[in-house]
Amino acid sequence: MKKTLAILMTLVLSIGVLIPVTATQAANGEKTEYLVQFAGPAEVGLMNAFGVKSESVLHEYQLLPVKLLELTEAQAKGLKNHPHILHVEPNAEAYALSQTVPWGISHVQAITAHNSGYTGENVKVAILDTGIDNKHEDLFSNVKGGYSVFTDSANSDPFYDGNGHGTHVAGTVAALDNNLGVIGVAYNADLYAVKVLNNSGSGSYDGIAQGIEWAVNNGMDIINMSLGGSASSAILENMVNAANNAGVLLIAAAGNSGNIFGWGDTVGYPAKYGSVMAVAAIDSNNRRANFSSHGPAVEISAPGVSVLSTTPGNNYASFNGTSMASPHVAGVAALIKGANPTLTNSQIRQIMNDTALNLGTWNYYGNGLVRAMNGINLALTY
Ligand SMILES: [Ca+2]
Structure with a gap:
């Protein structure tokens, strides 16, 4: 009885399965x-x-x-x-879950700061750029708001970064500490996408001014401007001065107009203005990147060669530029502000300048390499 049933079952199963097996096997x-x-x-x-x-x-x-x-x-x-x-x-x-620490993040002592519990919490950083992809797996929970100065449909969404530049800059400031991608200098800082550059990466002084005004009106602590132009503008200068007087710390890329000889003054605007920190780019050997603009306005240096960070669509890429150096400084400023929230913008600036690692030639490096932990330690004595 049992035997028969078993055979029957086998037969039924064979028939039941035979047809689909041959059918799918053919395909x-x-x-x-x-x-x-x-x-x-x-x-x-x-x-x-x-x-x-x-x-x-x-x-x-x-x-x-x-x-x-x-x-x-x-x-x-x-x-x-x-x-x-x-x-x-x-x-x-x-897959092994892993997060890469880009070289620049440890180079500015951010990992040391993280290990001591400083992560830039409750510090608001406005990224004046091409927008930030706020769905990026390594950014999403840190992107708290935004604004676009553009009204055309292609550029009116601050969370659509059709260029990639702004998302990359944002990642250096505050990519999440998780098990994937990269990590930012101040991985708990709040990011605000202020789109003043269109998807082609260009904008105007009016747009930058509008973005600065938005940052002031919305209580930003820090503005990062990985952008610049060669034209001087009294109105743009007055605008950055007004933001500085309102208590916002302004940090900008010095520019990529340097020459290999390091001759002349090639720092762009708004970095060149006194109320803005002009950031030069160095490589992992603390040498000026040959594209990094030089001149008396250079105030501080940060990693700007082979900088790995986030790009739209859950991607990652390595870029070069003073655009990549500036957000390292913005991130360190956020770590310092997070460590001592009573500090004013000018105190944070002073602390970063006082604790930078001297690298020599002023016109190339300013005060030298920005250092988070040295800065935090000084900030805690204020
Ligand atoms: Ca990450």
Whole structure:
């Protein structure tokens, strides 16, 4: 009785499965790996019934009635529907979860600061740039708001960064500390996407001025401007002075107009104005990047060569530029402000300048390499 039933079952199963097996095999006979958990014994009979040969058994577990099998899609489907099978799952790929620390982040002592509990919490940083992709896996929870100075549909959304520049800058300031991507200098700081550059990366002094005004009106602590022009403007200067007087710390890229000889004054605007910190770019050997603008207005230096950070669509890329150096300083400023929230913008600026690592030639490096932990330690004495 039992024997007959078993045979019948086998026959029914064979017929039931035979057609789909041949049908799918013709189209897709490729075998892939599945983890299969059986409800109990009689495993061999079951596998025979589904045409699973012994060479398709890649591994048998001891702890549970589980086997790693090589199956066609049809075999897997058939087994999955059988009452004596608990689970049929594709042998999914696993990846080591890891977060890369870009060299510049440790170079400005940010990791040391993190390890001491300083992360830029409750500090608001406005990124005046091409926008920030606020859905990026390594940024989303830090992007707290934004504004676009553009009204055309392609550029009116501050969270659409059709260029990538602003998202990259934002990541250096505050990419999340998780198990993926990169980490920012001040990974708990609040980011605000102020889109003053369009998706092609260009804008106007009017747009920059509007962005500065928005930052003042919305209580920003720090403005990062990885942008600049060669034209001087009394109105733009008055605008950055007004923001500075309102208590906002302004940090800007010195410019990428340097020459390899380091001759002349090539710092751009608004970095050149006295109320703005002009940031030069250095490499991992603390040498001026040959594109980094030089001149008496250079105030401080930060990593700006091979800077790995976030780009739109959950991507990451390495860029060069004083645009990449400036957000390192903005991030350090956020760490210092977070460590001592009573500090004014001019005190934070003074602290960063007093604790920078002297690198020599003023017109190249200003006060030198910005250093988070030295800055925090001084900030705590204020
Ligand atoms: Ca991360």
